[in-house]
Amino acid sequence: MTHPLLSLSGVRVVFGEFTAIDGIDLTVDEGELRFLIGPNGAGKTTLVDVVTGRTRPTSGTVTFAGQPIHGRGEHRIVRAGIGRTFQTSVVFEELTVLENIDLAAHFRLGPLALLRRRRGVTPTVGGVLERTGLAPLAGAPAGTLSHGQRQWLEIAMLLAQGPRLLLLDEPVAGMSHTERERTGELLTEIAADHTVVVIEHDMEFLRRYARDVTVLHEGRVLTEGTVSQVQADPRVQEVYLGRSQRTATVGDERDTLVPAANNEEG
Amino acid sequence: MTAEDTRATTRPAPTAASAAIPDPRPTPLARARDPLTVVALVAAALLVLPLFLDQFRLNLFAQYLCYAIVAIGIALAWGRGGMLTLGHGVYFGLGGYALAMHLTLARVAEDPMAQGGLPDFMVWSGLETLPLLWRPFANPAFALFAVVAVPGLVAALLGWSVFRQRVRGAYFAILNQALAAAFVILLVGQQHLTGGTNGLTDFPTFAGNDLYSPEAQWVVYVIVVVTTALVYLMFRHVAGSRYGSLLVAVRDGEDRVRFLGYNPTWVKTLAYALSAMAAGLAGALFVPVMGIISPEMLGVVPSITFVLAVAIGGRYSIAGAAVGAVVMNAAQTTFSESFAGGWIYLQGLLFVVVIVFAPRGLAGVVQSTTAALQRARRARATGGTPDSTHRTSDTPQGTDASGSPR
Amino acid sequence: MDAILNQVPIGIAIGAVLLLAALGLNFTFGQMGVINMAHGEFMMVGAYTAFVTHAWFDLNPDYALLLAVPAAFALTGLLGLALEAGVIRHFYGRPLDTLLLTFGVGLVLQQIARDVFGAPNVDVPAPAWLAGGVDVLGIRLHHARLFILALAVLCVVAIAYYLNRSRPGRQMRAVLHNRDLAAITGIPTRRVDATTFFLGSGLAGIAGVALTLIGPTGPTLGHNYIVDAFLVVVVGGLGQLRGTILAALALGLLNAFSEFWTDASLAKVIVFVAIIGFLQARPQGMFTVRSRALT
Numbered sequence: 001m002t003h004p005l006l007s008l009s010g011v012r013v014v015f016g017e018f019t020a021i022d023g024i025d026l027t028v029d030e031g032e033l034r035f036l037i038g039p040n041g042a043g044k045t046t047l048v049d050v051v052t053g054r055t056r057p058t059s060g061t062v063t064f065a066g067q068p069i070h071g072r073g074e075h076r077i078v079r080a081g082i083g084r085t086f087q088t089s090v091v092f093e094e095l096t097v098l099e100n101i102d103l104a105a106h107f108r109l110g111p112l113a114l115l116r117r118r119r120g121v122t123p124t125v126g127g128v129l130e131r132t133g134l135a136p137l138a139g140a141p142a143g144t145l146s147h148g149q150r151q152w153l154e155i156a157m158l159l160a161q162g163p164r165l166l167l168l169d170e171p172v173a174g175m176s177h178t179e180r181e182r183t184g185e186l187l188t189e190i191a192a193d194h195t196v197v198v199i200e201h202d203m204e205f206l207r208r209y210a211r212d213v214t215v216l217h218e219g220r221v222l223t224e225g226t227v228s229q230v231q232a233d234p235r236v237q238e239v240y241l242g243r244s245q246r247t248a249t250v251g252d253e254r255d256t257l258v259p260a261a262n263n264e265e266g
Numbered sequence: 267m268t269a270e271d272t273r274a275t276t277r278p279a280p281t282a283a284s285a286a287i288p289d290p291r292p293t294p295l296a297r298a299r300d301p302l303t304v305v306a307l308v309a310a311a312l313l314v315l316p317l318f319l320d321q322f323r324l325n326l327f328a329q330y331l332c333y334a335i336v337a338i339g340i341a342l343a344w345g346r347g348g349m350l351t352l353g354h355g356v357y358f359g360l361g362g363y364a365l366a367m368h369l370t371l372a373r374v375a376e377d378p379m380a381q382g383g384l385p386d387f388m389v390w391s392g393l394e395t396l397p398l399l400w401r402p403f404a405n406p407a408f409a410l411f412a413v414v415a416v417p418g419l420v421a422a423l424l425g426w427s428v429f430r431q432r433v434r435g436a437y438f439a440i441l442n443q444a445l446a447a448a449f450v451i452l453l454v455g456q457q458h459l460t461g462g463t464n465g466l467t468d469f470p471t472f473a474g475n476d477l478y479s480p481e482a483q484w485v486v487y488v489i490v491v492v493t494t495a496l497v498y499l500m501f502r503h504v505a506g507s508r509y510g511s512l513l514v515a516v517r518d519g520e521d522r523v524r525f526l527g528y529n530p531t532w533v534k535t536l537a538y539a540l541s542a543m544a545a546g547l548a549g550a551l552f553v554p555v556m557g558i559i560s561p562e563m564l565g566v567v568p569s570i571t572f573v574l575a576v577a578i579g580g581r582y583s584i585a586g587a588a589v590g591a592v593v594m595n596a597a598q599t600t601f602s603e604s605f606a607g608g609w610i611y612l613q614g615l616l617f618v619v620v621i622v623f624a625p626r627g628l629a630g631v632v633q634s635t636t637a638a639l640q641r642a643r644r645a646r647a648t649g650g651t652p653d654s655t656h657r658t659s660d661t662p663q664g665t666d667a668s669g670s671p672r
Numbered sequence: 673m674d675a676i677l678n679q680v681p682i683g684i685a686i687g688a689v690l691l692l693a694a695l696g697l698n699f700t701f702g703q704m705g706v707i708n709m710a711h712g713e714f715m716m717v718g719a720y721t722a723f724v725t726h727a728w729f730d731l732n733p734d735y736a737l738l739l740a741v742p743a744a745f746a747l748t749g750l751l752g753l754a755l756e757a758g759v760i761r762h763f764y765g766r767p768l769d770t771l772l773l774t775f776g777v778g779l780v781l782q783q784i785a786r787d788v789f790g791a792p793n794v795d796v797p798a799p800a801w802l803a804g805g806v807d808v809l810g811i812r813l814h815h816a817r818l819f820i821l822a823l824a825v826l827c828v829v830a831i832a833y834y835l836n837r838s839r840p841g842r843q844m845r846a847v848l849h850n851r852d853l854a855a856i857t858g859i860p861t862r863r864v865d866a867t868t869f870f871l872g873s874g875l876a877g878i879a880g881v882a883l884t885l886i887g888p889t890g891p892t893l894g895h896n897y898i899v900d901a902f903l904v905v906v907v908g909g910l911g912q913l914r915g916t917i918l919a920a921l922a923l924g925l926l927n928a929f930s931e932f933w934t935d936a937s938l939a940k941v942i943v944f945v946a947i948i949g950f951l952q953a954r955p956q957g958m959f960t961v962r963s964r965a966l967t
Contacts, residue, residue: 052525078527090522092515099511106508107527111536114509161527350768427948431955436707436767440902444947447899448940455937566899570775577772610783617776618759621769 003066005030005195006051006082006165011060011070013046013219020046022219023060028165033191035206035227036199038216039239044199045087047216048167052084053077065164078107083163085154087170087199093143097134097153100142101125104157125160132156132186148179155186166190168198172205184209207231215239300502304495311491321483325555328490330595332552333575334588335494338501339544340576341587346505347537348517349434353442354545354572355564356449357417361546362559363453363460364416367400368409369469369477369553375404376471385466391458399459406473410550417546418539425535434520443566450565465560469553477554486554493551494588497544501584504540513537545572574613577620579627586629593628677811679928685817685886687924688824692879693897694904694916695831696752696872702911703848703868704764707771711901712894713781714751714873718744718880719889720789723796733797737881741823744877752873756866764865778894785891793890802885816885823882827875832913834871844868848911900927903947909956 004027013021021043028034036044049055051062053074062070069077092100098121105124106114121129121138129135132152137145142153151171158166171187172180180202187209190196200206206213206227213230215222217239223230230236316324336354343349374380381389384396402408424445428438453460460466475482504510516523516530523530553559562568572591579590594616601609624631693715700706722740725731731739755777763770798816805814834841846854847864855861876894883893904923908915926946930939 054521073529074521074524075527075529078525084525086522086525090519092518092522094514094518095511100515103508103512103515103528104526109508111509111532114512115504115507117503117506118508118511157526350771352771424948428951431951433951433955436701436771437906439707439768439771440899440906441944441948444899444903444944448944451940452937455935566895570772573772607783607787610779614776614778614780614783617772617779621773621776622759622762625769 003063004028005032005065006197007063008047008051009061009063011047011050011057011062013043013050013055014058019219021050021057024216024219024221026214026221028195028197030164030195032195032197033187033209033211034197035210035213036197036216037201037206037213037230038222041218042216043219044216045169046219048084048169048197048199051077051167052082075107078161078163081164082167083158083161083165084167085151085158085169085171087173089147089150089154091142091145091150091153091157093141096139096141097145097156098125098129098138100153101128101134101156101160105160105162107161124162128156128160131159131189133182148175148183151175151179151183152186155183155190159190164195166194166196168196170199170201172200172202180205301499304499308491308495312488321480324487325483326596326599327592328487328555329552330592331490331494332548332555333572333595334591335497335548335551336545336572337576337579337587337591338497338584339541339548340572341579341581341584342501342505342513343537343541344573344576345581345583345587346510346513346517347534349534349538350436350439350573351442351538351541351569352439352566352573353444353446353449353569354542355446355566355569357421357542357545358549358552358568358572359449359453359559359561359564360417360420360549361413362549362553362563363466364403364409364412364546365550365553366466366469366559367403368406369472370466371396371400371404372406372471372473373469385461387461387464388458393458397459413550414543414546417542417549421542422535422539425538426531429531429534429538432520443569446564446566446569450561453561453564461560463561465558465563467558467560469557472554486551490551490555493547497547498584498588501540501544505584509533509536571613574617574620577625577627578616580629582626583629583633586627586632590628676929676932677809679932680925681811681813681817683925683928684921685820685924686927687921688820689879689882689886689897690901690904690924691824691917691920692827692875692882693901694908694920695827695913696875697901698905698908698910698912698916699844699848699868699872701767701905703844703851704760704865705767705770706760706764707767707774707902708752708755708760708872709771709775709898710755710778710781711774711873711876712896712898713778713785714748714876715880715883715894715897716785716891717748717751717781718877719796719884719893720785720794720880721747721877722881722884723789723794723889726797727794734799734801737799737802740881741878744881745874746877748877748880749870749874752869752876753866755873756869760869761862761865782891782895789891791891793888796884796889798885820882820885823878827878828913828917831871831875835913840864840867903943907947907950 006026006028008024008026011021011024012019024043024047026047036047038044046055050057050070051064053069053072053076057070060070061068064077064080064082067080069080069082072080092103095103099118102118102122102125105122105128126135129138132155134149134152134156137149142150145153155168155171158168168187172183175183184205187196187198198210200210210227212224213227214224215230215233215236222235222239223233225233311327315327319327336358340351340354343351370385374383374385380386382394384393388397403412424441428434428441433441453465454463456462469477471477472482477483477486505513512523512528512533515526516528516533520530520534523533549559552563575591575594576587577590578594579588580586598609598613601612620627626633693711696714697708697711700708700711721744722737725736725740725743726733729736755774759773759777760770763773802815802819805812805816805818807813835845836842843854843859843864844867846857846859847861847868851861854864879897880894883889883897887893900923904916904919907923908917908919923943926943927939930942
């Protein structure tokens with residue numbers, strides 16, 4: 001047995017008075033497709049931020065492929081092989097779809113090589129364009145894309161980076177039903193030959209595409225298991241139901257674990 | 267160029283998949299059009315302009331071209347990179363003083379009246395030997411090297427130290443301005459080293475040639491024109507490279523770029539240093555053209571005037587910025603000749619008008635007009651309605667123009 | 673030793689003027705994302721107000737100064753209000769554009785001053801009661817410098833009271849921290865913005881009056897201080913009263929001391945290098961609020 005690909009141990013993140021993550025241990029093995037769920041404020045995005053170097057852990061360690069990575073700069077963690085997407089897709093609107101993906105694919109080039117003119121579409125970039133179905137839009141400025149297309153572009157950029165571990169932060173938030181289906185297929189396809197961690201609120205999506213699930217609550221790991229194990233766990237129901245009743249007036253229905261019927265607001 | 271061509275031919279053939287992808291790169295013809303236009307403009311400047319302009323006007327034009335070189339650099343750093351550099355006078359000055367120091371020493375060396383081989387202002391300040399700082403500048407090769415190296419180095423150092431700490435936007439602009447203010451005060455104050463307020467002037471020779479002869483003035487003019495063209499082509503290339511796209515990406519989402527595996531610090535530092543080097547080169551060319559370099563040409567106000575020229579020409583367009591510099595400085599000359607105070611009112615007004623009505627400058631106006639004409643022509647050809655969703659590539663964006671007013 | 677100690681009151685007086693100038697800049701930048709380069713020219717207008725009180729209205733210098741302070745506050749405040757309503761409000765959140773825009777406005781104001789009062793500096797006589805000074809522990813405290821300090825303290829206390837105790841002041845802080853949230857809770861953000869601009873510009877006018885006591889009054893007066901005032905904002909941190917006060921004092925003292933030890937021309941370079949060094953340790957100024965937003 002070799003190392004797990006990613007392992008967090010005793011990670012704590014404190015912002016001033018507020019403890020966002022309160023001692024998390026987590027391992028992800030090579031080839032896994034792991035879903036990370038939890039109510040708002042559970043620390044999901046902070047966890048991804050810690051792994052990708054956006055936030056430094058107050059204490060604890062993060063190891064990737066046997067190397068400690070906590071405290072490294074964001075770009076160095078990407079170079080180590082971890083890529084992520086963002087909840088609110090952030091693409092470069094001024095650049096074309098092709099240019100966005102092309103930049104993502106070539107971060108290993110040195111300054112002098114980058115100063116050369118781009119000639120043609122490299123096989124990696126072409127392959128990613130095909131795989132994500134963005135090929136017909138290659139020449140369009142990313143600013144003209146629809147919300148769903150932007151998420152796919154984020155995923156395309158992530159694939160073009162060729163990372164060993166992919167972190168997707170709410171890839172289907174705000175998507176239409178058909179867009180979700182399409183994203184789900186893409187996710188299954190990617191997970192076949194990549195290690196993927198997905199943060200997701202959408203329970204129907206979770207049931208259809210998840211294998212293993214980790215539930216976070218108030219900055220700790222509440223439970224881990226398969227989808228049905230987790231769904232059957234009374235603590236999980238308590239956390240979600242209790243919380244969803246308390247916060248029902250705020251109207252964030254996506255946190256609800258049990259009913260899937262009201263998950264189509266996107 | 268040839269190295270790139272061989273690379274292109276040895277590149278693996280595109281797969282069936284990627285062959286079908288529409289590649290928005292310009293066609294070879296469109297790419298060649300740019301250098302061809304530049305060659306035509308250079309030829310016009312060298313062959314046609316001298317027929318219409320006397321020596322004095324030609325000299326003025328050369329001066330405008332120096333400003334155009336500065337503008338090209340600023341367009342890269344500001345327009346593409348989002349770094350508003352309000353201190354380019356510093357780099358212009360560093361380049362200018364580097365060459366002027368050499369030319370001063372060259373004059374003194376040939377002047378039998380010079381005391382102890384020192385320029386007048388040093389003698390007046392009570393110096394008896396040449397300061398250490400000046401000594402290497404006796405060598406013309408060193409001086410020419412320093413013209414680009416010193417501004418590049420200073421900019422790289424400043425850029426790296428602030429970009430590394432993610433200091434950006436308005437803060438960076440203000441630091442630049444503070445640098446310009448400090449630089450001018452330093453130049454004025456260190457009179458024994460810099461000639462103070464008067465600056466350095468009177469450069470009769472360079473490498474043994476009489477700089478005041480009409481032939482030499484003509485050679486200087488040719489050098490200025492050709493350098494402007496070369497700098498333009500080089501910066502065009504940089505803007506069109508992968509690095510150029512990366513720079514725009516850094517401008518629009520610096521933090522996001524980190525998650526693509528790039529370190530924005532060097533991306534920004536390089537663009538800033540390149541633009542400083544262009545300004546240094548321009549400053550050096552300015553010295554033989556004008557015959558003087560002094561602090562009043564480099565302070566806070568001249569620095570911001572450089573930026574105004576770029577704003578007028580179009581910050582997102584490198585060609586636009588260069589044209590803007592020539593047009594604005596020509597207008598300034600014309601105006602100042604008739605009534606001096608009026609120019610300042612006009613200049614102040616230009617700032618307001620350009621920012622309010624034409625944030626993309628002249629280049630933006632030209633681009634929207636051509637785009638509108640094309641749409642109209644296409645609409646007439648197809649008999650359909652104009653394509654309202656058509657998006658011109660010059661939509662203002664970036665950190666400082668990221669949306670409508672809140 | 674005495675000579676060194678005597679730099680302290682000089683530094684504090686410079687710091688007090690910088691503070692008055694930087695407060696307005698900080699508010700407008702922090703709250704609206706507007707960099708007002710004409711702020712320096714507002715200081716110039718304030719200084720010329722002091723000049724006008726005695727030169728045009730022939731008031732006795734002994735009380736003309738006291739009159740000039742509120743007059744300058746009102747005049748530059750209104751000028752700021754006009755600038756805000758006329759152009760700047762269309763450019764909120766675009767600091768670099770407002771910077772260029774207001775620089776143009778500043779140029780025009782400078783030229784107007786040149787056309788009205790002439791390019792050379794003018795003489796603003798100080799009141800007789802500000803002549804002289806007192807010696808404390810061997811340090812000479814000029815009355816004029818004490819007056820400037822008192823003026824700054826008074827203004828800061830007034831601003832602090834306004835921000836913390838008054839309703840419009842609290843609204844202003846709310847808008848500063850979270851504009852959208854403030855708007856949702858029913859705070860009239862537009863009116864708050866206008867008030868902020870009025871106050872900030874008015875303070876610049878007071879700073880201008882103070883400047884007539886320690887330096888020459890001319891069309892480019894503000895220009896010489898605006899860069900330093902901006903540096904105070906950079907060092908102090910956005911929207912921070914404490915930070916601005918500390919940074920202004922530090923910069924004033926640093927200026928005075930490095931001028932004393934080296935010479936004026938090196939002082940600016942030393943200050944600049946010191947600030948770059950400071951930013952290596954605290955890139956967002958002395959006091960900051962952490963944000964999770966991705967830019």
